[in-house]
Amino acid sequence: MKIKFAISTLLVALLLIGCGGKTEKKDDGFSVERTKSSEKVEQKAPETNEVPASQRITLDNKGVGQIKNITLDPEINQEMATTGGELFKTNCTACHKTDRRFIGPKMQGILERRSPEWVMNMILDPQLMVEEDRCAKDLLVEFNGAAMANQNLTVEQTRALLEYFRTL
Amino acid sequence: MKKIYYVIGGLLGATLLYMGCNRAAGLNTNGALASSAAEKVYVAPGEQDEFYAFLSGGYSGNLTVYGLPSGRMFKEIPVFSQFPTSGYGYSEETKPMLNTSFGFIPWDDLHHPDISQTNGELDGRWVFVNGNNTPRIARISLETFETEEIIEIPNSAGNHSSAFITENTEYVIAGTRFAVPVPQRDMPINEYKGNFKGALSFISVDAETGRLDLKFQVIMPGFNYDLSHPGRGKSHGWHFFSTYNTEEANSLMEVNSSQNDKDFIAAINWQKIEEFVDNGGGTKMATNYAHNVYSHETHMGTSTMKNEVITVDPTQVEGAVFFLPTPKSPHGCDVDPSGEYIIGSGKLSADLTVHSFTKMLAAIEAEKFDGEAYGIPILSFDDVMAGVVKSGGLGPLHTEFDANGNAYTTFFISSEVVKWRLETWDVVDRKPTFYSVGHLMIPGGNSRKPFGKYVVAMNKITKDRYLPTGPELEHSAQIYDISGEKMELLYDFPTHGEPHYAAGCPAELLASKSKKIYRLDENKHPYAVTNPSEAKVERNGNEVHVYMSTIRSHFTPDNIEGIKVGDKVYFHITNHEQDFDVPHGFSIIGQNTSELLIMPGQTKTSVWEPKQVGVWPFYCTDFCSALHQEMQGYVRVSPANSNIELSWSLGE
Numbered sequence: 001m002k003i004k005f006a007i008s009t010l011l012v013a014l015l016l017i018g019c020g021g022k023t024e025k026k027d028d029g030f031s032v033e034r035t036k037s038s039e040k041v042e043q044k045a046p047e048t049n050e051v052p053a054s055q056r057i058t059l060d061n062k063g064v065g066q067i068k069n070i071t072l073d074p075e076i077n078q079e080m081a082t083t084g085g086e087l088f089k090t091n092c093t094a095c096h097k098t099d100r101r102f103i104g105p106k107m108q109g110i111l112e113r114r115s116p117e118w119v120m121n122m123i124l125d126p127q128l129m130v131e132e133d134r135c136a137k138d139l140l141v142e143f144n145g146a147a148m149a150n151q152n153l154t155v156e157q158t159r160a161l162l163e164y165f166r167t168l
Numbered sequence: 169m170k171k172i173y174y175v176i177g178g179l180l181g182a183t184l185l186y187m188g189c190n191r192a193a194g195l196n197t198n199g200a201l202a203s204s205a206a207e208k209v210y211v212a213p214g215e216q217d218e219f220y221a222f223l224s225g226g227y228s229g230n231l232t233v234y235g236l237p238s239g240r241m242f243k244e245i246p247v248f249s250q251f252p253t254s255g256y257g258y259s260e261e262t263k264p265m266l267n268t269s270f271g272f273i274p275w276d277d278l279h280h281p282d283i284s285q286t287n288g289e290l291d292g293r294w295v296f297v298n299g300n301n302t303p304r305i306a307r308i309s310l311e312t313f314e315t316e317e318i319i320e321i322p323n324s325a326g327n328h329s330s331a332f333i334t335e336n337t338e339y340v341i342a343g344t345r346f347a348v349p350v351p352q353r354d355m356p357i358n359e360y361k362g363n364f365k366g367a368l369s370f371i372s373v374d375a376e377t378g379r380l381d382l383k384f385q386v387i388m389p390g391f392n393y394d395l396s397h398p399g400r401g402k403s404h405g406w407h408f409f410s411t412y413n414t415e416e417a418n419s420l421m422e423v424n425s426s427q428n429d430k431d432f433i434a435a436i437n438w439q440k441i442e443e444f445v446d447n448g449g450g451t452k453m454a455t456n457y458a459h460n461v462y463s464h465e466t467h468m469g470t471s472t473m474k475n476e477v478i479t480v481d482p483t484q485v486e487g488a489v490f491f492l493p494t495p496k497s498p499h500g501c502d503v504d505p506s507g508e509y510i511i512g513s514g515k516l517s518a519d520l521t522v523h524s525f526t527k528m529l530a531a532i533e534a535e536k537f538d539g540e541a542y543g544i545p546i547l548s549f550d551d552v553m554a555g556v557v558k559s560g561g562l563g564p565l566h567t568e569f570d571a572n573g574n575a576y577t578t579f580f581i582s583s584e585v586v587k588w589r590l591e592t593w594d595v596v597d598r599k600p601t602f603y604s605v606g607h608l609m610i611p612g613g614n615s616r617k618p619f620g621k622y623v624v625a626m627n628k629i630t631k632d633r634y635l636p637t638g639p640e641l642e643h644s645a646q647i648y649d650i651s652g653e654k655m656e657l658l659y660d661f662p663t664h665g666e667p668h669y670a671a672g673c674p675a676e677l678l679a680s681k682s683k684k685i686y687r688l689d690e691n692k693h694p695y696a697v698t699n700p701s702e703a704k705v706e707r708n709g710n711e712v713h714v715y716m717s718t719i720r721s722h723f724t725p726d727n728i729e730g731i732k733v734g735d736k737v738y739f740h741i742t743n744h745e746q747d748f749d750v751p752h753g754f755s756i757i758g759q760n761t762s763e764l765l766i767m768p769g770q771t772k773t774s775v776w777e778p779k780q781v782g783v784w785p786f787y788c789t790d791f792c793s794a795l796h797q798e799m800q801g802y803v804r805v806s807p808a809n810s811n812i813e814l815s816w817s818l819g820e
Contacts (some may be wrong), residue, residue, distance in 0.1 A: 149719055
């Protein structure tokens with residue numbers, strides 16, 4: 001008997017849920033208890049002591065890949081930066097804005113957070129970086145699993161991009 | 169009683185044990201044999217095949233790419249048929265590739281692939297194929313594995329003795345199977361004899377670009393020119409065509425074109441005719457044919473109609489064309505790697521006839537003629553024949569060669585491949601095929617330098633080879649190891665469409681130069697978007713052009729408003745990826761053409777004509793990343809008279 005009762009209660013409950021779902025509401029949306037991932041990054045303190053990857057400062061980390069050591073001239077090479085700016089427009093803007101987070105992180109201030117070597121390695125072989133570099137891996141998770149595309153740029157082109165980032 | 173039980177029990181036990189042992193022993197033996205065949209075709213995960221094989225797709229109209237020895241199919245290259253998988257023949261850029269003098273033709277019957285050669289050896293630049301039904305020749309790049317050019321052949325019908333290339337890829341040669349009035353005109357069918365003609369076309373190939381040009385047509389008597397192969401080495405400069413229906417019958421051909429005990433192999437000295445044409449010889453004939461070229465820079469095909477062809481009357485060029493009598497409606501016409509032997513496979517006979525090129529030249533020199541046909545000298549059979557292969561098989565069709573003086577011939581009626589020796593003409597081995605084999609292929613087996621490790625037999629009948637799939641079956645192919653004295657059947661695999669012939673080459677010839685991406689900075693498509701800020705939507709009357717870009721995993725723009733019912737919307741989509749193997753797809757609800765599959769750096773266009781008011785989604789059809797499912801967008805379609813402004817956005 002108890003079982004039968006339980007089943008019928010369940011059926012009634014299901015029926016109710018079913019009926020409830022059918023009513024058309026003209027709301028602009030709906031709300032449930034949840035946090036948007038983008039807000040979480042900027043507003044909510046991480047559960048661990050760890051800073052979100054996008055805000056971490058990892059200037060000592062050169063990343064993984066062919067770029068081992070880069071020395072930057074104190075002066076920005078304007079010609080190189082212009083080339084880099086053009087390359088940025090065609091190869092990067094689909095996912096990166098200079099001044100705000102888009103699909104990937106914003107580029108302003110990138111060199112205050114990452115080493116030049118790390119930046120270049122990330123551009124040259126994002127897949128390897130995501131596999132072997134902790135920060136790159138965490139960024140992938142933080143940015144919703146949107147893997148950075150390898151745009152098949154040469155070292156020279158990548159260096160130009162780096163110079164462009166210095167101007168931002 | 170008990171005793172009897174014991175005895176029976178003992179006997180049974182012993183028998184079982186014995187059988188068991190025997191069985192185990194048998195299994196071991198078979199197992200060892202089987203595993204050795206298996207090992208020969210097994211390409212371990214992560215490893216790659218030794219050879220590429222390009223199998224014609226027959227009535228699929230396309231070309232398939234396989235690996236040998238595994239028999240795995242890697243790609244179907246769309247050539248003469250619309251191919252919704254990539255949008256070929258549906259996209260605005262590729263529709264011109266299928267243009268002909270008959271208008272847009274969505275299909276053909278693709279028969280014979282041939283890989284380009286330099287000095288008679290495979291050079292792996294292009295593969296040429298023929299469309300049999302609406303006569304065309306196509307050139308496919310072996311860097312992109314895409315169709316780059318299609319040229320229609322006027323005055324031809326049933327373009328079957330094609331597409332065979334000369335040993336430096338000077339020409340791709342295309343002969344007509346059906347004789348027709350040349351030029352076409354309204355006349356009684358039964359006046360065929362003496363009036364219909366057979367056009368043999370010589371299409372020059374630009375050494376740098378591969379660009380095709382119909383240089384001249386030799387207008388031959390109205391026989392059926394069935395298959396052909398180029399001379400090589402000493403016979404370079406000649407081309408040989410088999411013929412049937414020298415009776416010139418126009419009805420009940422299976423009886424009426426099998427009356428003569430001998431038909432001909434036509435030997436054409438194309439170098440002589442080329443010289444004749446270069447010196448102003450030949451007659452210009454008005455005609456109409458399409459020449460379609462695809463550019464990997466603009467990612468676009470263009471079709472140009474041409475209206476003139478140079479025709480050559482073979483009797484006007486002395487010493488250029490001869491007939492070699494060959495028994496019983498020869499089908500295959502194959503030339504050995506040295507260029508000395510021309511093999512005619514009389515398909516209604518048991519024997520192969522082998523002609524000698526040296527003897528042919530001597531007979532021409534000595535004028536050993538047995539008569540003439542329409543002014544073309546017929547050489548005396550005994551003076552050109554080098555030997556006969558008494559095969560014991562029935563219905564010989566095609567022959568390929570290894571590098572050690574062996575020839576391999578398929579026999580359709582007796583379903584077998586027969587291996588025989590050149591010069592001794594002795595049969596040394598034969599193996600059954602399953603069933604009714606047509607063509608066979610040895611990589612390089614139609615060149616000066618064959619790679620005689622495997623032969624692939626392509627069969628016409630499949631029947632019980634695989635799990636049944638209703639009345640319609642794919643065809644079967646078998647691969648044999650031919651490295652030893654005896655052929656060994658290794659493996660059996662289904663093929664797509666109906667392969668007529670194939671061409672193969674060592675993997676290293678192509679693998680390293682196979683293109684990975686199209687460079688975005690080389691994209692010259694007029695509607696390309698080279699950076700996302702150029703993405704836009706433009707209206708010109710009812711025509712709307714959407715300049716859209718894609719990258720993992722979004723479209724720019726992904727929200728479009730201001731489209732109206734009755735508009736013709738062109739989606740021009742540029743894939744901004746520059747990494748290997750990251751295509752994006754595009755499809756939109758109610759698309760009357762097909763999806764697009766856009767390779768990195770490429771631009772493709774699909775036309776959409778919205779018929780219903782609403783908000784309609786589009787999405788990426790190729791699983792491109794973890795966020796592929798999110799790669800989607802909306803188009804708002806308003807009534808025809810609405811005045812919603814055109815607008816577009818992403819992430820706003």
